[in-house]
Amino acid sequence: MREPFRNEPFSDFTKTDVIHEFMAALSKVDAALGQEYMLKIGPDHMETKQKRKSINPSQISQVVGVVSQADTEHAHRAILAASAAFEEWKRVEPHARARLLYKAAANLRRRRHEFSAWLVYEAGKSWAEADADTAEAIDFMEFYGREMERLSETHPLVPFPGEHNELVYLPLGVGIVIPPWNFPLAIMAGMTMAAVVAGNTVVLKPASATAVVAAKFVELLEDAGLPDGVVNYLPGAGSEIGDFLVDHTLTRFVCFTGSREVGLRINERASARLPDQKWIKRVIAEMGGKDTIIVDEDGDLALAAEAITASAFGYAGQKCSACSRAVVHENVYDEVIDKVVALTKALKLGHAEDPSTVVGPVIDERAYSNILKYVEIGRKEGVLMLGGGKGSQTGYYIEPTIFKDVAPYAQIAQEEIFGPVLAFIKAANFDAALDIANNTEYGLTGAVISRNRAHIEQAREAFHVGNLYFNRKCTGAMVGVHPFGGFNMSGTDSKAGGRDYLLLFTQPKVLSERF
Ligand code: NAP
Numbered sequence: 001m002r003e004p005f006r007n008e009p010f011s012d013f014t015k016t017d018v019i020h021e022f023m024a025a026l027s028k029v030d031a032a033l034g035q036e037y038m039l040k041i042g043p044d045h046m047e048t049k050q051k052r053k054s055i056n057p058s059q060i061s062q063v064v065g066v067v068s069q070a071d072t073e074h075a076h077r078a079i080l081a082a083s084a085a086f087e088e089w090k091r092v093e094p095h096a097r098a099r100l101l102y103k104a105a106a107n108l109r110r111r112r113h114e115f116s117a118w119l120v121y122e123a124g125k126s127w128a129e130a131d132a133d134t135a136e137a138i139d140f141m142e143f144y145g146r147e148m149e150r151l152s153e154t155h156p157l158v159p160f161p162g163e164h165n166e167l168v169y170l171p172l173g174v175g176i177v178i179p180p181w182n183f184p185l186a187i188m189a190g191m192t193m194a195a196v197v198a199g200n201t202v203v204l205k206p207a208s209a210t211a212v213v214a215a216k217f218v219e220l221l222e223d224a225g226l227p228d229g230v231v232n233y234l235p236g237a238g239s240e241i242g243d244f245l246v247d248h249t250l251t252r253f254v255c256f257t258g259s260r261e262v263g264l265r266i267n268e269r270a271s272a273r274l275p276d277q278k279w280i281k282r283v284i285a286e287m288g289g290k291d292t293i294i295v296d297e298d299g300d301l302a303l304a305a306e307a308i309t310a311s312a313f314g315y316a317g318q319k320c321s322a323c324s325r326a327v328v329h330e331n332v333y334d335e336v337i338d339k340v341v342a343l344t345k346a347l348k349l350g351h352a353e354d355p356s357t358v359v360g361p362v363i364d365e366r367a368y369s370n371i372l373k374y375v376e377i378g379r380k381e382g383v384l385m386l387g388g389g390k391g392s393q394t395g396y397y398i399e400p401t402i403f404k405d406v407a408p409y410a411q412i413a414q415e416e417i418f419g420p421v422l423a424f425i426k427a428a429n430f431d432a433a434l435d436i437a438n439n440t441e442y443g444l445t446g447a448v449i450s451r452n453r454a455h456i457e458q459a460r461e462a463f464h465v466g467n468l469y470f471n472r473k474c475t476g477a478m479v480g481v482h483p484f485g486g487f488n489m490s491g492t493d494s495k496a497g498g499r500d501y502l503l504l505f506t507q508p509k510v511l512s513e514r515f
């Protein structure tokens with residue numbers, strides 16, 4: 001019997017031996033920075049003329065790796081390789097596919113700090129954020145392995161005299177997996193391995209900012225014995241090869257997590273049928289958020305402040321689940337703001353490698369200037385309470401920034417900023433707070449801090465988001481515990497890490513035989 005799924009525990013960075021192990025991993029990775037990474041198509045590792053440097057956002061003079069960039073010709077070859085491998089892989093028994101995930105998870109568990117160290121260098125994640133990302137990647141593989149085993153069992157059908165009826169889940173074919181850079185290990189591995197364990201083959205186009213972490217993961221899969229062609233590693237600019245991959249006639253599905261803009265583009269293009277295309281392409285698209293924490297007048301205000309601060313500024317606000325709006329009852333508005341400002345002042349902004357850092361840099365030049373643009377807009381739309389400036393120029397540092405008295409339909413209250421910027425909005429009563437919470441085009445996460453049972457029940461029904469939390473933060477969803485995905489312009493609500501997820505990568509076939 002396989003043990004039931006359990007979440008991988010987080011590392012305890014208060015323990016000296018754990019600190020030393022992590023430092024050793026950072027030194028090991030530091031010594032490996034700047035290496036070259038090639039495409040992997042079928043069995044071939046391929047260097048290309050065009051290369052992209054992946055840099056450390058904490059220290060922008062430091063090159064994490066130099067990554068070969070695919071063009072559309074490589075993309076075509078990768079799809080053909082995946083298509084050829086599908087003919088074999090789809091016949092591999094589901095339990096054997098699951099065992100491959102357990103093996104990869106075991107290898108990742110053994111190399112856990114090393115992978116987290118790559119996340120520190122390439123994504124600018126603090127130790128704790130990097131550790132959680134790696135733990136989640138392990139969780140996805142353990143969870144989806146078990147899910148595939150469950151799906152391969154006999155499924156109950158209504159008995160019919162004289163017939164033997166059976167329903168089996170078949171894979172779809174070649175999938176294009178397009179992850180974001182903000183969970184460069186967990187989301188990338190989760191989407192890829194869900195597709196793979198269900199029997200599909202994949203072209204993995206990693207996010208350009210974090211292509212090295214993805215290359216390391218593909219190496220890990222090779223070590224675990226994944227056959228060539230099942231996962232093809234195809235780094236390259238989304239703007240150059242994305243459309244080609246999505247449009248290709250052999251593409252059966254696209255599994256995307258990223259911005260609303262790109263997700264909508266993929267959805268639209270994938271819906272067009274080419275003359276020689278046999279199927280309707282399936283699109284799984286998880287997109288942006290503009291997530292709200294509501295604080296009720298009788299809520300625990302210390303808890304509210306902790307929840308808001310952690311959700312707004314963890315990983316510098318670069319989470320789709322990040323709290324970027326705190327909607328607070330007018331009777332406790334000033335007190336909550338004071339508490340959040342005090343907690344936020346204590347968060348250390350700095351190098352992700354430094355164990356005392358809580359808020360690291362933002363990912364790249366584009367994010368940096370975009371977030372600073374929103375800070376300027378915020379100065380016009382609200383009252384600046386904290387931050388608003390740049391940090392050290394050695395990296396992409398932005399101070400945790402808090403605005404108050406922001407109107408519900410202000411730009412910084414509506415648009416996803418994806419950085420360390422928090423807007424406080426005052427609400428006259430709980431009904432008004434709920435209306436404000438629901439007033440964006442997104443619907444990903446939200447939280448309510450309240451002791452009022454009737455209000456909690458009201459919000460359970462009326463607060464329209466895919467992941468709604470009560471009396472806790474709105475980030476930190478755990479695999480299996482909080483299946484994750486959002487409504488409206490936040491995406492297709494695919495609920496990653498839940499029991500419905502693998503169904504998206506399969507097609508059920510019913511077999512009826514009369515004897
Ligand atoms: P992004 O700019 O949309 O990029 C996501 C991926 O799409 C990257 O691999 C990117 O490649 C690729 N891409 C770009 N243009 C493309 C095109 N025309 N066709 C196909 N692929 C294309 O998003 P991001 O900046 O990486 O990530 C941040 C966003 O992700 C935020 O909006 C956040 O809310 C969202 N997110 C959502 C969830 C969720 O579960 N709902 C989870 C995490 C993040 P390049 O890197 O080469 O541009």
Ligand code: MG
Nearest residue numbers: 207258259366
């Ligand atoms: Mg981008």
